Amino acid sequence: MTSAPFDERLEQILATTAKVFAAKGFHPTTMRDLSRATGMSLAGLYHYIPGKEELLYLIQERCFQRVIAGAASAVSLGTSADDRLERFIRHHVAFFARHMSEMKVLSHEANSLTGKRLADINALKRRYFEMLRGLTSDVESDHAAHHDPHVAAYALFGMMNWIYNWYNPAGPLPPEALAERFAQLFMFGLTSPAPSTASHGG
Amino acid sequence: MTSAPFDERLEQILATTAKVFAAKGFHPTTMRDLSRATGMSLAGLYHYIPGKEELLYLIQERCFQRVIAGAASAVSLGTSADDRLERFIRHHVAFFARHMSEMKVLSHEANSLTGKRLADINALKRRYFEMLRGLTSDVESDHAAHHDPHVAAYALFGMMNWIYNWYNPAGPLPPEALAERFAQLFMFGLTSPAPSTASHGG
Amino acid sequence: MTSAPFDERLEQILATTAKVFAAKGFHPTTMRDLSRATGMSLAGLYHYIPGKEELLYLIQERCFQRVIAGAASAVSLGTSADDRLERFIRHHVAFFARHMSEMKVLSHEANSLTGKRLADINALKRRYFEMLRGLTSDVESDHAAHHDPHVAAYALFGMMNWIYNWYNPAGPLPPEALAERFAQLFMFGLTSPAPSTASHGG
Amino acid sequence: MTSAPFDERLEQILATTAKVFAAKGFHPTTMRDLSRATGMSLAGLYHYIPGKEELLYLIQERCFQRVIAGAASAVSLGTSADDRLERFIRHHVAFFARHMSEMKVLSHEANSLTGKRLADINALKRRYFEMLRGLTSDVESDHAAHHDPHVAAYALFGMMNWIYNWYNPAGPLPPEALAERFAQLFMFGLTSPAPSTASHGG
DNA sequence: AATGAATGAGAGTTCATTCAT
């Protein structure tokens, strides 16, 4: 049983494709690039997917389903509004760091899909966004800080999604530290003092 | 002498092109799209620019020069580190709102250039980034909040540049209000209370 | 032993293929179309035939052998030149109506074969044509109507073979009636009166 | 003024294309074949037409418009039903002989178009068919030969359109003689005596 | 200054066919 079953092979293709899309962008990437990167023939790729756009769709769809599920699970363990928001942030950043290519493709190629595929992904995006908006809204309520909560949610997403432009998960700043910094920045702002290390234990 | 001079015509072309690039993306936009949008013949366009990539370069280069100059001028009026940072934010958001297309092209097509053109733009980007990093660094110093300041700068840029994904400057939230909210969020965090309206007048 | 023997299976394939070729044309039909239509896998088809062109060849070859044999047998019962010609016409039209797909493929895809296969089919075509030419020639001799007899034969074939463009055997005009009308038209022309119904009985 | 204007060039392309389509068939013909046959680059062709199917459409549409106009004009000179029908036949055959390629493409590629283009051509085809059906109907009335007149019209079209399968206009039988023979066959049948040669001179 | 015409290179996709299992 040397030949991998269909799904496994498709998974390989999607993983490789995500890397190439992340590196070159969806439009500049040619099917021939993907053929080369996957080691398959051009026609062979079409055995697994009906076209280039479907590749992008599959990458985005799977990735979104996973972040959404992961976030839901992470948030469910929270004990307070603040705690839940922080868990959301930690999860998002950690997931992004672990799936850089896919998440970059999700963030950067948001409008490279068309028609029904675009609509599908946008529906997922809305779900994910609403999740975060609920959390920021709750935090603001708790702190009697009443603002338009969708602005805060978008601000946070911007902060977090922008990282594909600069962050290297293998660099000196580990994802957990980045997540914590983001959480602190977003909750308490730039002017808040660095939390004492002890505060974690107490 | 009904025909506009060269530079004026080029300006028109760049403005129109920025809109089309913003709407469709750089790669999906064809020279024929630009020919149609500008009302010029395809060959006519080539009298003003040597190629499609140069259009992108010119849009990005001019736009960057202007934000940088504008930011420098805005910041120079600041009376404290906090004030200077807030002025930077206000300026960036206001500029973005006034030049949505160009700024989206700047943010989204950061890697659509190649070679020397890319290097040129990246140099400008670095200058602009360093400007903000200096400001966040100063604010942190003032507040004895010592963190890696480039993370904060990137976070703020992410927050602000992400707006091309959701913000409508002509909608209910005017750019000034958005800028203020961003400034407050970034400086004091989500948990800080809404500033009293009186603070505006006083 | 539920699986049909090789020849039976081949027959099914040819019958299905003829329908698809008739409906879509030889060139636009893909092997995948045939795989779908026959319910077999793509590779499975290749167990029965060496390629797409062979399918067309087999359909044409068998069909031609049958019309030729049928025509010979029908004509052999004739009692006069006129009678023999009429029998040929009746047989051709009836056969066409009973094997619409195959006959359309024969008529319409006459030049979709290449090389030896084309030559083979053309030889059969010539044989069939010569048969009819002999008959029209005899009729003309009998009526002292001397013309180039191959023109008449081609005219009649045109009249009869064209029916795949318009005739529906399941419609109001049954094949026998069509054949009779063609026979009358061809023998006596448009201006001849309709034969009295009585003439059939007497 | 060495370069031919757009329309003239398009005309050349259509003429050449008709020949190639007639020789190889629409589907087997590749755009590269047409590029070679016209002496233009592949991309150059697309300056004149939006795609391969449009070439087929234009060839069929123009050809149909011309036969229809020519037939109408020819028929209008007729002095009796018989005369008008004969004129129609003569015109059709002569036109076919003069425009063999286009007429073969019209006859043989009747269903290679799709969608609106197909509908358009089918509308023209109906018009032309109705023209002939009116004529055969009138002739039958005059001769008190009452049959379903559309069968006769289809028979005649079959007779005439089939010629692309065998007739060579440059061969021993000139188009006028072929037309006359068809007219005689169709009006009076195979059994009618050859018209006296004198009738030609007098 | 401006353009219609033209093109080389390459894009995504399809196809008939093969082969290991």
Added chain:
DNA sequence: CATGAATGAACTCTCATTCAT
């Protein structure tokens, strides 16, 4: 006997760009 997987070759069409006028 049957098939999923795979592929080389080729297809239609598009693109950024050039050039004669």
